[in-house]
């Protein structure tokens with residue numbers, strides 16, 4: 001056997017060796033578990049001492065017009081599933097826009113780029129009515145399954161597509177399914193975004209900190225509690241059949257609002273046209289808005305307006321620094 005053949009055999013043998021097992025979480029050194037937690041976390045609170053026009057609390061409504069993008073993201077291309085998303089665009093959106101117009105309320109629409117390409121008039125219609133359009137992925141992709149290069153490419157394409165079709169450059173992002181990867185924050189910052197609305201470390205706005213450094217980026221925290229998607233959708237082939245009573249759900253949202261109002265904080269809602277847009281659910285959304293309207297001193301704003309306000313307020317208000 002020549003030295004060369006010997007080396008080849010050695011290499012072949014080493015190729016067959018099992019890779020070193022990854023460390024289990026209980027084996028991590030302190031810098032490892034601490035590093036995971038500190039990569040992206042909540043910094044100082046940006047809850048202002050006062051809201052615009054002396055308002056007592058802020059209300060920020062958002063709708064994610066996901067339409068057909070969720071089944072498409074999963075490779076589900078058959079007409080049956082797609083029609084459930086189509087309902088959101090055909091029926092849900094007109095009902096929601098009419099409700100907002102009737103009550104003169106602004107809202108933010110976090111729209112996947114593919115949905116905007118399918119219906120450019122819908123995207124343009126939001127901004128023409130004074131609403132905000134925000135980033136919500138290309139095709140509602142799961143960021144945690146993407147490598148950073150593809151995630152960045154899709155997010156940039158989404159921003160450019162929404163700008164072209166809606167006439168408004170997005171300043172905020174809600175990651176699809178709130179799927180926030182290790183790369184998401186860096187890409188959002190590279191895009192120069194003002195705010196994110198995907199992380200859940202508070203009820204009220206806060207500044208995002210990355211590896212111990214304040215980023216200047218605002219987080220407007222959502223929560224599944226204030227999201228219609230955990231209560232209503234159902235999958236007939238699995239045990240996942242929540243189908244909660246709309247009148248029960250509106251009780252949770254009313255309590256969320258009442259507590260936000262009592263604390264002088266932010267009441268933020270996430271809804272989906274293909275979910276909330278059904279008759280029995282629009283009834284309770286109207287009831288919720290009626291309940292809120294019965295309170296003095298509510299500032300209704302888009303997510304971008306809330307983010308811009310709390311950020312500028314924190315820069316001029318020494319109180320906010322002190323409470324961080």
Ligand SMILES: [Zn+2]
Pocket residue numbers: 064066136140176177
């Ligand atoms: Zn979505």
